[in-house]
Amino acid sequence: MSRKEKKEVLWLEILNNLSSFIFKDEEEVMKVIxxxxxxxxxxxxxxxxxxxxxxxxxxxxxxxxxxxxSSEGLVEQTxxxxxxxxxxxxxxxxxxxxxxxxxxxxxxxxxxxxxxxDFCSIxxxxxxxxxxxxxIVLSSSSSSDLxxxxxxxxxxxxxxSNDEDLHSGYTSSLFNPEKRNxxxxxxxxxxxxxxxxxxxxxxxxxxxxxxxxxxxxxLRDTFLNEIGMLVxxxxxxxxxxxxxxxxxxxxxxxxxxxxxxxxxxxxxxxPTIWSLAKLRHVKINxxxxxxxxxxxxxxxxxxxxxxxxxxxxxxxxxxxxxKRFPNLRTLGFQLDCSVAEQIYFxxxxxxxxxxxxxxxxxxxxxxxxxxxxxxxxSSLKEVEMDGFNLTSDALSGIxxxxxxxxxxxxxxxxxxxxxxxxxxxVTFHNLKSLKLFNVFFSEWQVTADESxxxxxxxxxxxxxxxxxxxxxxxxxxxLKSISLERSPQLKESARNIKKYVEEINGEDKxxxxxxxxx
Numbered sequence: 473m474s475r476k477e478k479k480e481v482l483w484l485e486i487l488n489n490l491s492s493f494i495f496k497d498e499e500e501v502m503k504v505i506x507x508x509x510x511x512x513x514x515x516x517x518x519x520x521x522x523x524x525x526x527x528x529x530x531x532x533x534x535x536x537x538x539x540x541x542s543s544e545g546l547v548e549q550t551x552x553x554x555x556x557x558x559x560x561x562x563x564x565x566x567x568x569x570x571x572x573x574x575x576x577x578x579x580x581x582x583x584x585x586x587x588x589x590d591f592c593s594i595x596x597x598x599x600x601x602x603x604x605x606x607x608i609v610l611s612s613s614s615s616s617d618l619x620x621x622x623x624x625x626x627x628x629x630x631x632x633s634n635d636e637d638l639h640s641g642y643t644s645s646l647f648n649p650e651k652r653n654x655x656x657x658x659x660x661x662x663x664x665x666x667x668x669x670x671x672x673x674x675x676x677x678x679x680x681x682x683x684x685x686x687x688x689x690x691l692r693d694t695f696l697n698e699i700g701m702l703v704x705x706x707x708x709x710x711x712x713x714x715x716x717x718x719x720x721x722x723x724x725x726x727x728x729x730x731x732x733x734x735x736x737x738x739x740x741x742x743p744t745i746w747s748l749a750k751l752r753h754v755k756i757n758x759x760x761x762x763x764x765x766x767x768x769x770x771x772x773x774x775x776x777x778x779x780x781x782x783x784x785x786x787x788x789x790x791x792x793x794x795k796r797f798p799n800l801r802t803l804g805f806q807l808d809c810s811v812a813e814q815i816y817f818x819x820x821x822x823x824x825x826x827x828x829x830x831x832x833x834x835x836x837x838x839x840x841x842x843x844x845x846x847x848x849x850s851s852l853k854e855v856e857m858d859g860f861n862l863t864s865d866a867l868s869g870i871x872x873x874x875x876x877x878x879x880x881x882x883x884x885x886x887x888x889x890x891x892x893x894x895x896x897x898v899t900f901h902n903l904k905s906l907k908l909f910n911v912f913f914s915e916w917q918v919t920a921d922e923s924x925x926x927x928x929x930x931x932x933x934x935x936x937x938x939x940x941x942x943x944x945x946x947x948x949x950x951l952k953s954i955s956l957e958r959s960p961q962l963k964e965s966a967r968n969i970k971k972y973v974e975e976i977n978g979e980d981k982x983x984x985x986x987x988x989x990x
Contacts, residue, residue: 498587505591508571516565519546521601523572523584524592525663531581534563539729539753543683543707544661555752556777556801602661649677664688669695676701682726685709687733693718700724716740722747728775729753738783746771746796752778759783759806762793772796780804780830790818797823804830821847828854848873858883868898871923879905887913890937895923903927904950910934921947933957940965946972946982953983960988 512520519541526532538559541547547558566572571588575581584592596602646656647669661683669689676698678684682705690713691699699708700720708724709731715738721727722744730748732739734757742762745751752775754760761783776797782805784790794800800823809815820826826849844866848855852874862885870877880903887893895918903924914937920927927948932938934957941962945951946969954966966984973982 501587502591505571505588508569509591509595512569512571513565515546516562516569518544518599518601519562520566520569520571521592521596521599522546523582524589524596525602528586528589529583531575531583533581535580537563539707539731540683542728542752545682545706554777646678647673647675649674675699678702680704683707687711687731690735696720711735714739717744719744724748726750731755732757734758745773749773749775751776754778755780757781762796772798774799776800778802781806781832783808784818791822794818794820794822799825801825802828804832806832806834809833815844817844817846819847821849824849824851826851828852828856830856831858831860833857833859846870846873850875852877854879854881856881856883857885859885861886862888864888864892864894867893868895871895871898871900871903875901878902879907881905881907881909882911883909885911887911890914892917895919898923900924901926905929905931907931908933908935912937914939916940916942918942918944920944921949924948926950929953929955931955932959932962935959935962938962941969943969943972945969946976951982953985956984956986958988 509517509520519537522537522540522544523532525540538547538556541559541562542555547555547562549555550558553561567574567582572582572584575583646662646664650672657677658680659678660680662678662681663683663685665688667688669692673692673695675681675684675695679702681702684699684702684705684707687709688711690711693714696710696712696714696718697720699705699710700718700723703723703725705724705727707729708727709729711733713735715736717739725748727748728750729752731753732755737758739756739758739760740762741754741756741760745754745762751773754776755778759781773796777799779797779800780802782803784793784805785808803820803823803826805818807815807817817831820829829848829852844860844862846866846869848870850873853876855870855874855877860882864887867887870880877900880900885908890912892915893913895916900923904926906924906927906929908931910933912935916938920942921944924945925948927945928950929952930941930945932941932955936959938959939961941954943965945954951973954969956962956966963986966986970980970982970984974980
């Protein structure tokens with residue numbers, strides 16, 4: 473509504489439909505939701521309805537929504553905008569509609585009211601966009617019933633149900649080609665929340681599938697190999713226990729999103745991954761590996777924008793690998809230093825479109841303070857570093873080299889051997905969020921309003937060595953909140969900053985939160 477021109481006829485329509493904002497019953501509320509829905513742009517309506525594909529009262533990650541919209545063909549790349557940029561616009565329009573409840577300060581998640589969920593579910597079924605059903609309904613449906621359903625099926629299983637026969641019945645109707653269910657072979661999208669698959673289980677007959685989500689069960693090798701036959705797949709989310717992707721996955725020439733929950737510590741992506749030219753997002757819960765010498769001819773994945781979590785050797789120059797992903801915007805990686813004498817941080821400056829990097833360094837035996845030579849691209853907006861032992865100079869170098877940095881998160885980091893973090897003459901010009909989790913340093917030498925001129929949030933957790941938060945943080949005009957957790961020695965200095973801000977501004981504008989676990 474906020475995007476519409478405020479003409480008299482529009483306000484009269486609102487007045488007539490709202491009945492002076494007095495809702496007599498649920499039906500009246502549905503009319504109001506319908507009114508808001510009618511004023512959505514045509515391209516946004518199916519995107520909005522897909523919110524009901526998530527369970528009620530569940531936070532919905534906007535990043536997952538974007539993958540879903542893309543796999544369902546609801547967003548397309550334009551001459552001027554990438555798929556990611558188009559989906560960003562859609563998300564902003566959805567937020568402006570006031571039909572969703574934004575969760576989190578950084579607008580990363582949303583939720584919808586239960587009645588809005590019901591509206592979307594009913595509307596989606598009516599328009600045959602997708603069908604949200606239960607395992608009980610599906611198992612009791614006849615073939616003629618199923619033929620009337622949409623070509624996107626989302627099956628919600630009662631988590632308290634242990635009826636293996638029931639589960640076997642509906643999964644068999646989906647995954648057993650001998651059942652000859654005429655509806656199933658026309659499915660375009662399938663999302664199954666189930667922890668059981670029957671012994672006879674195939675997917676080769678679901679050849680039209682564009683989206684497949686099976687994240688509640690570990691898939692057998694034979695089943696995984698058959699997924700490679702689904703050449704129309706755009707989005708694949710699976711749970712496995714494997715050392716490498718099956719070779720048959722190289723046939724998935726239309727795959728754009730690959731999400732894998734793997735119950736092995738490492739997953740080899742190559743050489744399979746080099747055949748998937750349309751890949752945009754790769755997210756692996758365990759670390760994953762690619763090898764630069766596994767094919768004869770160099771190949772680039774030009775569409776890949778998200779890669780998480782890549783395993784990199786501290787011994788090998790990774791520049792040639794990163795040249796394979798020229799358009800990466802988000803990168804998560806772990807440095808493997810198990811056999812390294814000298815530790816090298818990968819050169820990331822070849823990735824000139826990179827906006828977010830999450831770097832992990834897990835060497836519990838290594839307590840040395842490393843003189844890392846960072847080569848970050850100036851395009852970076854978010855940096856997360858986990859497990860590094862760093863000097864004050866190294867952290868200052870990040871501030872000097874990254875003029876666009878908006879968020880810095882340090883986890884499990886030891887600064888200057890646990891002593892002083894000296895930030896004199898260092899300015900993070902655009903930093904809005906600073907998060908310190910389990911960071912070891914005792915003294916903070918900083919003129920905060922000079923080093924963090926536009927900081928909005930400071931979050932400190934488990935920083936038990938830090939003596940106090942410098943009072944100069946109270947001089948940052950943009951500072952909105954200080955959050956503390958398990959750092960009881962900092963409560964007094966946080967209160968002093970809050971009192972100082974109130975005195976110089978004449979109002980209580982700084983929010984200070986402290987959480988203590990018992």
